[in-house]
Amino acid sequence: MATQPSLLFGVGVCVLFVIVNNRAQYRCFARDCGIAVALAAIPLDLVSYVFHGFGIVCGCFLREVIGELKPYPTVETFSEVGVRRWPPVLMKRLTMPDRA
Numbered sequence: 702m703a704t705q706p707s708l709l710f711g712v713g714v715c716v717l718f719v720i721v722n723n724r725a726q727y728r729c730f731a732r733d734c735g736i737a738v739a740l741a742a743i744p745l746d747l748v749s750y751v752f753h754g755f756g757i758v759c760g761c762f763l764r765e766v767i768g769e770l771k772p773y774p775t776v777e778t779f780s781e782v783g784v785r786r787w788p789p790v791l792m793k794r795l796t797m798p799d800r801a
Contacts (some may be wrong), residue, residue: 716747719743719746719747719750720743723742726742727739727742730742752792754777
């Protein structure tokens with residue numbers, strides 16, 4: 702388990718940062734739903750931050766392993782020749798009336 706003081710200090714700083722950062726949300730929960738709901742929201746916020754961090758790490762890892770997403774070759778070709786929509790629709794040209 703985590704018995705190193707520096708690791709526990711780092712975890713404590715992170716928890717304190719989450720509480721200070723979300724204090725307006727907890728204040729609203731305490732006012733509208735009670736102090737028990739506000740206290741229950743703190744661990745849920747911490748779990749959500751852990752999962753968001755895990756998702757970011759997984760996304761960065763997959764981008765490094767698989768690579769950036771590229772458009773289909775047909776889409777890339779259409780953009781190179783200037784086609785803005787498919788199928789290309791002929792449009793009437795606007796002509797200026799002749800001034801006599």
